[in-house]
Amino acid sequence: xxxxxxxxxxxxxxxxxxxxxxxxxxxxxxxxxxxxxxxxxxxxxxxxxxxxxxxxxxxxxxxxxxxxxxxxxxxxxxxxxxxxxxxxxxxxxxxxxxxxxxxxxxxxxxxxxxxxxxxxxxxxxxxxxxxxxxxxxxxxxxxxxxxxxxxxxxxxxxxxxxxxxxxxxxxxxxxxxxxxxxxxxxxxxxxxxxxxxxxxxxx
Numbered sequence: 001x002x003x004x005x006x007x008x009x010x011x012x013x014x015x016x017x018x019x020x021x022x023x024x025x026x027x028x029x030x031x032x033x034x035x036x037x038x039x040x041x042x043x044x045x046x047x048x049x050x051x052x053x054x055x056x057x058x059x060x061x062x063x064x065x066x067x068x069x070x071x072x073x074x075x076x077x078x079x080x081x082x083x084x085x086x087x088x089x090x091x092x093x094x095x096x097x098x099x100x101x102x103x104x105x106x107x108x109x110x111x112x113x114x115x116x117x118x119x120x121x122x123x124x125x126x127x128x129x130x131x132x133x134x135x136x137x138x139x140x141x142x143x144x145x146x147x148x149x150x151x152x153x154x155x156x157x158x159x160x161x162x163x164x165x166x167x168x169x170x171x172x173x174x175x176x177x178x179x180x181x182x183x184x185x186x187x188x189x190x191x192x193x194x195x196x197x198x199x200x201x202x203x
Contacts, residue, residue: 104129116134
């Protein structure tokens with residue numbers, strides 16, 4: 001139903017794995033439009049580079065990502081991520097993301113400021129690993145369609161998808177993207193637009 005409505009999602013937007021990983025950190029607690037503004041500023045100042053982020057002063061980095069909100073905190077989180085890339089892979093992003101899924105996820109979850117949703121977004125979209133990303137939109141849609149009881153923990157929901165979907169990276173990426181689109185435009189927290197929702201009638 002969602003593929004018929006949206007077609008190929010093209011999600012997650014980003015030209016490089018590092019840009020996608022940076023976007024995953026910056027999108028915490030903010031709308032994607034704000035992240036795009038922050039990434040544009042990083043690009044304008046040639047800061048989408050591991051070495052440059054690593055050597056940048058936190059306040060300098062924070063000033064560039066200001067549109068994303070919580071910019072001082074996110075600047076520290078970006079530097080924490082880059083520090084791990086420097087330590088484990090000498091700053092080589094491809095080598096860092098080339099480790100197996102469980103190892104990569106474990107390393108990311110050990111970075112201060114990176115939780116499961118951010119780690120899995122990085123694993124799926126930046127590193128191309130087959131892991132399903134769960135977010136607030138996913139929880140809301142499943143709950144409203146009677147597919148889960150609240151509260152359900154992150155891993156329970158992730159395994160629900162992974163146990164029933166084909167092990168196909170494109171499917172994982174597109175379905176997560178579709179749920180974001182539906183949650184943002186139709187299955188809103190307040191005043192949901194159920195009558196026009198593309199999932200209307202889905203049990």
